[in-house]
Amino acid sequence: MSLGTFLFGSPLASSQERAERIGAAAGIPIFGLDALSSAAYGPEAALTLLIPLGAAGSLYIVPISASIIVLLTIVFFSYRQTIEAYPGGGGSYTVARENLGVSAGLLAAAALMIDYILVVAVGISAGVGALVSAAPDLQRHTLLLCLGILVLITLVNLRGVREAGAVFMIPTYLFVGTLLVAIGIGVVKSLLSGGHPAPVVTPPASRGAAAAVGVWLLLKAFASGCTAMTGVEAVSNGVKAFREPTAPTARRTLTIIIALLIVMLAGIAYLVRAYGIVATDPGQPGYQSVLSIMLGAVTGKGLFYYVTIGSILLVLALSANTAFADFPRLCRVIALDGFLPRSLAIRGRRLIYSQGVYVLAALSALLLIVFGGVTDRLIPLFAVGAFLAFTLSQTGMVFHWKRVGGRGARHSIFVNGFGALATGLTVVVVLVAKFLEGAWITLLLIPGLLLLMVSVRRQYHRVALEIDCQTPLELKSFRPPMVVVPIDRWSRVAKQAFTFAFNISPDVVGLHVDSGERTVYLQKQWQDYVEHPVQELGMGAPKLVCLKSEYRFIINPIVDYVLQLERANPGRQIAVVIPELVEHRWYYFFLHNQRAAALKALLYLKGSPRIIVINVPWYMQGR
C-alpha cells in the first residue's frame, strides 16, 4: 500500500460517485457542524457585550436571542426554497449570478470565500483556545496544536465526503446530545422551582451595572450574536453531495440543523435568564465561558459536565470542517465559469475537488501562522461575508420567482424578499457595529478578490482567443528542422543523441565549447565517428562548430549560437537536441553538473517559438 493510498484511500472511479453520496445523518455533521457549533459562541458573544449592564444583562439575552431565532427562521425558509429551485446546488454565487448578473454573483462568492477561510482559522483557534484555557501547560504549543488540527481536518477531507461524515458524526452528535440533555434538565428544574431554580454551582456574581441600556449596545450585542448564523448557507451549496432524491434529502438535513440550532439557542437563552448568568471578562483571571457556567449551575461539575465541555471543545475545533466541505465546491463552480484557475474544478482521486481543499488549508494556515493561532481579532470580520452572501442570494431568489412565476410565486417572493430585507438590514447593523473592530478588513478584501477573479477570467479569455484555431495543418511548410547538438566529448550519450538527431533531420550541427586540449581530440573523433559514416551515405558532411568562451561559461555561448542560427534562418525550426545522463538514484544527481537542465531553462526563457528543445536521455544501468 503506497503512502498516498494510506493517507487518502484508494482512488475512486467516476462511476462510484453515487455510492459516495450521503444521507441526512452524515449530512448534519458535514454541512451543519459550523452552524451547530456556533451555539457555543453566539450567545457568549452577545452576553459579553452586555457585561456593562451588570445583572440586567441576563434579562436582555432573551429578546436578543429571540431576534436571532426569528432571523434564522426567515433565512431557513428562504434557503429551503433555494434548494428546491436549485437542486443542482444553489449557493449564493449561482443564485445571484443567474438572477442578478455576474457582478452580484462574484460579490457573493468573494464574500463567502473570505468567510470560509475565516471560519477555518477562527474555529480551530477557538477550539484550541478553549483547550489551552482548560490546560494552561499547552498554552505555548497553541500554534502547533492549531496547525495539527488543520492538517488532520485537511487529510480527512482529502479522503472524500463520506469519510469526513463518518469521522465527524460522533463528536457532533455527542455535542448536540449532551447540550440538549443539559438544557432539558435545566428547563425541568426551572419549571419545578417556579422559574427560580437553585444552581448546583453558583454562577459568578455580576459586577454592578456600569452603563444604562441603549439601542446601540443592544444592536452591537445582536450583531455579535449573529455569528451564530454563519454556516447556514452550506447545505444549499452542497445539494449534489446528497443521496437521491437529492433536494428533499438536503432540505430535510437543513431543517434538522436549523431546528437543533434554534432549540439550543432558545434553551441557552432561557437558562441564562433563569439562573441569572452573566458573562465574565474574557482574558481576565476567573474567566469562564457562559456554557461552562450554565452547565455548572444545571448539573454541577461532575462527569457529565466534563463530557459536555469536552465535546464543545471538539466541535469548535472541527467546525472548520464545514468550510472544507463547501469551499472547494464553491471554487469549483466559479472555476467552471473561468473566474478561478481551472484546476479547482478537477476532481481528485477521491472524487472531491482536491485543489480547493489545498487552497483553503494553505490560506487558513497562513492566517493561523500570522496571528500565532490567536485569532480573537478575526471574529468581528467574519459575519459580514456570510450576511452579504445571504442578502444577495435572497434577492436573487426574489428575481428568480418573478421570472419563473406560476402558482405560489407570490408567496415565495414574499418569503425570499422578507429574508433579503432581514439579512440586508443585518449586514448594515453588523457592519456599523463592528466596523472599527475589523469589519473594514473584509470590506477591503472583497474588492481585492473580485478584481482577482475578473483578471483570471480576462486572462483565460485572452488565451482562448489567441490559441483558437479553425484552420487545418499547412503541409507545404513541412521541412525537417535544423538540429543543433551540444557535445562535450564523444560518448555513448553523445552517440545516442546524434543518432536521434540524424533520424529526424539530415541537417545536423555539432556544437562544442572550447576547453583546450580536449577540443583537438574531439575534432579528430568527429571526422571518424560522424563525418565519415554520414558522407558514406551520400549526405553532406555535418559541421562541428567550436566556440570560444572567455568567461568559462558553457551555457551562454550555446544559447547565443542557437539564437543567432534562428535569426539567420527565418521560417526554419531549430531543434536543440540535448544529451542527458539520467542516473537511477537521486543522490547521484549531485555528481553531474546540471547543464542540460540549465540550458533548457535558458532556451525556454529566451523563448522563440521556432526553437524546440529535445532531451535525449541516457539511462544509467544498475536499476
Add this chain to the structure above:
Amino acid sequence: MSLGTFLFGSPLASSQERAERIGAAAGIPIFGLDALSSAAYGPEAALTLLIPLGAAGSLYIVPISASIIVLLTIVFFSYRQTIEAYPGGGGSYTVARENLGVSAGLLAAAALMIDYILVVAVGISAGVGALVSAAPDLQRHTLLLCLGILVLITLVNLRGVREAGAVFMIPTYLFVGTLLVAIGIGVVKSLLSGGHPAPVVTPPASRGAAAAVGVWLLLKAFASGCTAMTGVEAVSNGVKAFREPTAPTARRTLTIIIALLIVMLAGIAYLVRAYGIVATDPGQPGYQSVLSIMLGAVTGKGLFYYVTIGSILLVLALSANTAFADFPRLCRVIALDGFLPRSLAIRGRRLIYSQGVYVLAALSALLLIVFGGVTDRLIPLFAVGAFLAFTLSQTGMVFHWKRVGGRGARHSIFVNGFGALATGLTVVVVLVAKFLEGAWITLLLIPGLLLLMVSVRRQYHRVALEIDCQTPLELKSFRPPMVVVPIDRWSRVAKQAFTFAFNISPDVVGLHVDSGERTVYLQKQWQDYVEHPVQELGMGAPKLVCLKSEYRFIINPIVDYVLQLERANPGRQIAVVIPELVEHRWYYFFLHNQRAAALKALLYLKGSPRIIVINVPWYMQGR
C-alpha cells in the same frame, strides 16, 4: 546593474587571472587570519586548564607556550620546504597522495576538510560569543548574528580572492598592530620595574591551588594551547593564488604570519607571568578573557583597550575566512581527481571555486544552527584534524626528499622528519587529552568522509566505463521515430505541435483522453484539419487514438499507451511531442494545469532509452 553583479561583481575573464593574484600584504589577512587570530584563544585555552593550580598557573604558561612555539617553528620550516617543493599548491592532500599513496592523501583531505568546517563555525561563534559577553542584550540574537556574519563572509569570498584580501586587511592589521603595541608597552614596563610591573587595573585574584602540578594536567594544557596552530597549512595550499614569483611570495607570507604569531604568543606568555595573570572560569560571573585582563593590566581600560578588544572580536569572527580561502581549493584538487563532485572544480564568475564556497557555507551554517551558535563543545574537536594533516604532510615530504635525493636532501629529510614526529606526537597527545570531550567525533567523521569520497570516485568510474564509446555512428539504423502527440482540443498550440511532428516523421499518432462530448467534435476536426491535408500529400492517414479514463486521470493513460507502443515496436524510437503553453508572466502559471510537466516527469521516471520527450512550446503574446 543586475543583482548578481551588485553582490558578486562583474564576471572575470580567465585571462584576468594574473591580475587577481595577491602579494604578501593581502596574503596575510587571507591565508593568515586563522593562525593569527588563534593568539587570542590559544593561550587562554591553556590557562583555563591551569586554573586548578591557583596562582602557580601563570608560571607554567611559559614552558607550555615555549613548547608550542618550538612546535610551530618546526612546522614552519617543514611547510617552507613544502612550498618550495610544490609550487603548484602543496596542501597535505597533494603531498600525502603523491608520496604516501591515495589512501593517505584522502585521509589528510578528510581530516583537513572537517577541520575547516569546524574553524568556520567555531571562529564565528567565538567572535559572536565575545561580542555578546560585552553586550549581553544581544545574547538572544546569537544565532542570527552568527549566520549574518557567515553570509557576509560568504558574499565577500564569492567576489573573489583579491576583494577578500582588501576587506580583511584593516581588521587584521589593526589586531596585530594594537596587540603588538600592548605587548611592547607591557614588556618595557616590566623590564623597567625589574620584572614586577604594577598593573594599571589589578587582575582578578587567583583562587587557592586546588590541585598539584601533574604531567597529565600540563599535557592537557598543551593540547588545548595547540589550537593556536590551526590554519598554518593554508598558505601552502594556496600557493597558486600568489603573485609571481609564486613560491617565494608564498614563503615570505608564511614567514611573516608565523613570525607575528610567535611574537604574540611569546609576548602574551611573558606578560601573563609578569603580571601573575590567571584565567577566570568561563561561564561564571566575573569571567573575563585573558587578553582583556592583560590589556587592562598593561594599559588600563581606556580608548586603546576598547579599540584592541574590538579588533580581537572582529578578527575572531572573521578568522573563518581562512577556511573560505582554502577549503574550495582543497575541494577542487580532490574533485579533479574524481573523489568529489566535479562541479567543485569549476571556477565561477569571479575566478574562485564558487561551489566549494557554497558547500562550506552550508555545512558550517548547519553546524551553527544545530548548536544554536554556541559551539564551545566543538572546540575540542578541531585540533585533531589539523595535526593529523600536518603529520601526513610532513611524512609525505620525508618520502618526497628520499625519492628526489640530491644536495641538501638529508637536511630536508631531517627537517620534515622532525616535523612529522613532533606533529604526530601532538596528534596522540591531543587525541588522548581530549578524547572524551569530543575528539572521538572527529575520529568517527573522518572515516565517513573517506567512504563518501571513495564512493564518489567509484561512481564516476562506473559512469565513465558505461558511457565510454569508441565506435562511430551506425547509420543503417536511421529511421524516423514514431511520434505520439497528446491532444486535448484543436488549437494553435496543437497545430504547432503537429506541424513539428510531421516535420520530423511521417509516422504520427494523435492521442486523446476521452472527456465526453468534446471527443466527438475533436474526431470531426481531426478529419478536416489533419487527415485530409496529410492524405492530399499522398501519405497514409494519421490515426487519432481515443483512450478511456476510468479514474479521471489524464496522464497515466498516455504513459501506458506510450509504453505499450514502445514494447510493440522493438528497436524503434518513440518521440512524444508535448504541446505546451508558455505564459510570459510567472503568475499565470497557476492558471494552467501543469500536465505537460507531469507527463514529462513520468515518462522520464518510467525511463526507456527509446522514448524521447519533445516540448513544443507555444509562447503567449503580450511580452
